[in-house]
Amino acid sequence: MSSSTLQAPVRSEDAGIKLVDCDIHPTVRSMKDLHPYLSSRWREHLDSFGQRFRQAFVSSTAFPKATPALARRDAWPEDGSPPGSDLALMQRQHLDANGIDRGMLFPLFPRALDERNIDCAHAVCRAINDWQVAEWIEPEPRLKGTITVMAEDAEGAVAEIERCAKMKGFAQVALVTRPIEPLGRKRYWPIYEAAAHHGFPLGLHNSGNNGHAVTGGGAPSFYFEEHQAVSMSLHAMVTSFIIEGVPERLPDLKIVVVEGGFAWAAPLGWRMDGLFDRFRGEVPHLKMKPSEYLRRNFWWTTQPMEEPEKPEHLRQLLDWMGWDRIVFASDYPHWDSDDPRHAFKIRMSEAERQGIFAGNAQAIYGDLLA
Amino acid sequence: MGHIATTGMIDCDIHPAVPGMKALLPYFDAHWQEVIDARGVDGLDLAYYPPNAPISARPDWRVPGRKPGSTLADMQVQALDPFGISRGILNCLYGGPAMYSADLSAAICRATNAWVAAEWLDKDDRLRASIVISTQNIELAVDEIERWAPDRRFVQILVLGAHEALLGQRHHWPIYKAAEKHGLPIAIHAGSAMRHAPTANGWPSTLYEEHCSFTLTFQSQLLSLIAEGVFTKFPALRVVMLESGIAWLPSFFWRGTKMWRGMRKEIPWVDASPAEIVRERVRFSLQTWDLPQDPTYLDQLLEQIDADDIFLFSTDYPHWRFEGGDPTRGLPKALLSKALRDTPLATYPRLKETT
Amino acid sequence: MSATATLTRHVVAKVGEIPDKGSKLVKVKGRPIALFHVGGEYFAISNVCPHEGGSLCHGKLIGLIRSSEPGVYERTRPFEMLQCPWHGWEFDIRTGKSYCDPDSIKARSYAVTVKDGAELAEGPFVAETFPVSVEDQYILVEMK
Numbered sequence: 001m002s003s004s005t006l007q008a009p010v011r012s013e014d015a016g017i018k019l020v021d022c023d024i025h026p027t028v029r030s031m032k033d034l035h036p037y038l039s040s041r042w043r044e045h046l047d048s049f050g051q052r053f054r055q056a057f058v059s060s061t062a063f064p065k066a067t068p069a070l071a072r073r074d075a076w077p078e079d080g081s082p083p084g085s086d087l088a089l090m091q092r093q094h095l096d097a098n099g100i101d102r103g104m105l106f107p108l109f110p111r112a113l114d115e116r117n118i119d120c121a122h123a124v125c126r127a128i129n130d131w132q133v134a135e136w137i138e139p140e141p142r143l144k145g146t147i148t149v150m151a152e153d154a155e156g157a158v159a160e161i162e163r164c165a166k167m168k169g170f171a172q173v174a175l176v177t178r179p180i181e182p183l184g185r186k187r188y189w190p191i192y193e194a195a196a197h198h199g200f201p202l203g204l205h206n207s208g209n210n211g212h213a214v215t216g217g218g219a220p221s222f223y224f225e226e227h228q229a230v231s232m233s234l235h236a237m238v239t240s241f242i243i244e245g246v247p248e249r250l251p252d253l254k255i256v257v258v259e260g261g262f263a264w265a266a267p268l269g270w271r272m273d274g275l276f277d278r279f280r281g282e283v284p285h286l287k288m289k290p291s292e293y294l295r296r297n298f299w300w301t302t303q304p305m306e307e308p309e310k311p312e313h314l315r316q317l318l319d320w321m322g323w324d325r326i327v328f329a330s331d332y333p334h335w336d337s338d339d340p341r342h343a344f345k346i347r348m349s350e351a352e353r354q355g356i357f358a359g360n361a362q363a364i365y366g367d368l369l370a
Numbered sequence: 371m372g373h374i375a376t377t378g379m380i381d382c383d384i385h386p387a388v389p390g391m392k393a394l395l396p397y398f399d400a401h402w403q404e405v406i407d408a409r410g411v412d413g414l415d416l417a418y419y420p421p422n423a424p425i426s427a428r429p430d431w432r433v434p435g436r437k438p439g440s441t442l443a444d445m446q447v448q449a450l451d452p453f454g455i456s457r458g459i460l461n462c463l464y465g466g467p468a469m470y471s472a473d474l475s476a477a478i479c480r481a482t483n484a485w486v487a488a489e490w491l492d493k494d495d496r497l498r499a500s501i502v503i504s505t506q507n508i509e510l511a512v513d514e515i516e517r518w519a520p521d522r523r524f525v526q527i528l529v530l531g532a533h534e535a536l537l538g539q540r541h542h543w544p545i546y547k548a549a550e551k552h553g554l555p556i557a558i559h560a561g562s563a564m565r566h567a568p569t570a571n572g573w574p575s576t577l578y579e580e581h582c583s584f585t586l587t588f589q590s591q592l593l594s595l596i597a598e599g600v601f602t603k604f605p606a607l608r609v610v611m612l613e614s615g616i617a618w619l620p621s622f623f624w625r626g627t628k629m630w631r632g633m634r635k636e637i638p639w640v641d642a643s644p645a646e647i648v649r650e651r652v653r654f655s656l657q658t659w660d661l662p663q664d665p666t667y668l669d670q671l672l673e674q675i676d677a678d679d680i681f682l683f684s685t686d687y688p689h690w691r692f693e694g695g696d697p698t699r700g701l702p703k704a705l706l707s708k709a710l711r712d713t714p715l716a717t718y719p720r721l722k723e724t725t
Numbered sequence: 726m727s728a729t730a731t732l733t734r735h736v737v738a739k740v741g742e743i744p745d746k747g748s749k750l751v752k753v754k755g756r757p758i759a760l761f762h763v764g765g766e767y768f769a770i771s772n773v774c775p776h777e778g779g780s781l782c783h784g785k786l787i788g789l790i791r792s793s794e795p796g797v798y799e800r801t802r803p804f805e806m807l808q809c810p811w812h813g814w815e816f817d818i819r820t821g822k823s824y825c826d827p828d829s830i831k832a833r834s835y836a837v838t839v840k841d842g843a844e845l846a847e848g849p850f851v852a853e854t855f856p857v858s859v860e861d862q863y864i865l866v867e868m869k
Binding site: 540598599600602603628630631632633634635638639641643 | 787792793796798812825826
């Protein structure tokens with residue numbers, strides 16, 4: 001029996017939703033766009049001192065990306081403002097053209113999740129959250145928001161979740177995936193408890209720079225390496241969540257791993273299980289095998305699409321991880337984004353397709369997509 | 371599986387344990403002997419394998435009063451004789467490579483190599499060894515390679531899985547030049563000098579998490595070796611990954627190849643896909659800890675890896691990787707067919723020589 | 726029937742309207758074609774990237790970057806490699822072949838010629854929706 005028959009994708013409850021995109025990046029034309037949502041104290045601070053990260057440059061990341069603004073070259077608005085800053089273009093080029101019924105906003109720029117000044121980070125996170133509602137979600141109801149919070153101060157993060165939970169249009173909570181300590185550590189748990197309490201999944205998109213080298217062996221030289229190392233940091237993040245006991249403590253918490261690929265999902269479970277017996281004495285708080293938490297609490301987005309040497313290997317991967325564990329994401333308007341019409345090079349049944357493109361996301365987000 | 375019956379298996383990863391600095395002392399010069407005594411330099415077991423942690427030794431290989439794997443007699447009785455090992459490669463994991471002082475680091479590596487030669491290689495013909503080096507100072511590392519390379523019982527060069535800088539970076543290249551010249555593969559073993567947090571995400575609470583995540587460091591090291599052009603510059607060099615696991619290979623192949631297609635202009639000397647380079651130039655030791663239980667999935671995994679000549683058999687003695695008297699137990703036949711002899715012999719030309 | 730008998734030349738642009746190192750998206754028999762101008766030469770390839778369908782006319786023209794030695798970057802054939810606007814795969818604008826997998830991954834390329842308006846008046850060229858004047862030169866794409 002093939003395991004794909006065992007793991008039937010979840011049926012869509014709202015047949016009107018046929019395509020959910022779990023990763024869309026809106027941005028500002030400039031920091032001025034956030035001014036209406038910032039107090040004068042923080043407007044002046046940002047004007048004078050700007051944001052401060054754990055990196056050498058004022059406004060570039062340490063590894064120049066593949067393209068300017070890491071964007072698809074065809075996504076620049078005609079007036080030259082940054083890709084992702086023009087709702088009308090996003091609607092025309094992506095939402096309408098690709099038939100996106102629901103899109104999850106992931107604001108990465110301006111970057112607040114790993115700002116070093118914690119008060120400033122909270123102010124910018126709050127502004128970004130208000131800006132999402134006012135400038136994206138209200139004018140375009142297909143879009144859903146992500147509550148961005150500053151993880152290093154859990155108390156402040158919880159307060160922001162509480163504030164946003166009273167607003168309409170948010171569907172998940174996001175924090176930096178490379179915080180100062182691995183995300184499973186207890187200092188971050190109040191954030192997860194607040195998210196679970198309000199029924200928000202965590203949407204964890206690779207982001208941030210904690211000042212640690214991006215690999216255990218030091219910093220790489222090339223973007224070719226760094227881009228992959230950042231994906232790998234999500235493997236470490238999932239490992240941390242499970243082994244530190246977050247899903248054991250919060251069995252209903254849903255964690256969506258965004259933009260890290262998914263070919264590693266099942267093999268990570270095999271590895272954790274393989275070592276489990278030797279290390280049980282160190283983790284008596286784990287009541288199930290690690291792969292069981294993986295299978296219960298985690299989901300992955302499709303982008304950046306896995307491209308096996310033989311396309312049919314993709315089907316094997318999905319069998320391994322479960323067809324109900326994967327949701328479509330485009331990453332619009334970034335350079336390595338995927339097109340829903342071309343990303344999958346395998347034939348899928350109608351049920352498989354429906355699960356990946358809509359049903360699984362509905363199972364995760366439920367009414368939050370309404 | 372039953373492959374144990376075919377005699378002559380080659381074990382590519384055995385760990386002789388340094389009992390302590392006292393045992394190494396005769397192999398230092400007078401200056402360092404005095405320093406070690408005066409400052410109490412000792413306790414250099416690496417943190418990835420705390421001696422009492424279950425993974426560090428099989429319970430039935432623990433002998434009261436001494437570290438597992440710290441005497442030749444134990445190794446002979448517990449592994450070499452019962453498993454019928456015709457050749458075993460000693461990879462001594464001790465703290466020399468992790469010292470910050472380049473001089474002390476090199477001195478400990480040198481004493482470790484001398485100790486391995488005198489206490490192990492001289493006393494059992496079946497044994498071969500890796501030259502332990504520190505990458506803290508590259509000139510001293512090359513000196514150490516040159517010192518031992520003429521001794522044909524040293525069959526490869528061993529470096530820690532993580533140190534100050536990723537291994538592809540070009541200041542390391544004199545090591546690879548020496549390795550290529552002497553026909554010695556470079557082995558990278560799980561473990562870290564802890565110059566950096568174990569992952570990009572910082573310091574985890576548990577040893578368990580570190581062992582699970584070390585695959586990421588292996589992948590980063592491979593990417594570095596590929597991207598910097600080590601395989602281009604040193605066409606005869608082979609790299610061996612010890613205790614890396616293998617289930618991450620398909621994901622690594624596909625992601626690396628996809629990124630190479632998009633970004634190869636950043637590293638134009640890389641004129642083959644990462645998948646192609648790894649299959650041709652990199653070898654992986656088995657005791658794997660990341661194989662799926664479902665035999666169908668295992669077949670699919672091996673089909674995706676699509677290379678039957680990249681695996682090297684190992685017992686990983688005295689680490690606790692398997693139970694009972696058959697170190698091949700639990701390893702799929704498809705992996706073993708070449709891993710027991712053919713691939714080790716192809717990887718280590720010196721293994722064919724008699725001494 | 727010979728291959729040449731079925732080829733038709735389609736007038737797709739006027740010389741001068743595409744700046745050097747620029748591109749134009751044109752349609753020939755309903756097919757989107759990316760037309761490029763490099764130093765007075767014109768090239769046409771299918772606008773649809775064989776990977777994920779990126780619109781190649783939005784791509785960036787770069788040199789052919791190769792290397793004889795790590796750390797050495799040798800740039801030849803300036804602006805003759807097209808980098809897809811999405812995932813950055815490189816295509817040779819003369820052949821449409823991808824750099825990394827030239828035999829199996831390629832964008833279809835089409836022959837391009839430049840003709841005087843006066844010649845075009847005589848035919849047999851297809852200038853579907855394109856006004857032609859005798860004073861100018863025109864770019865033609867060959868297609869079955």
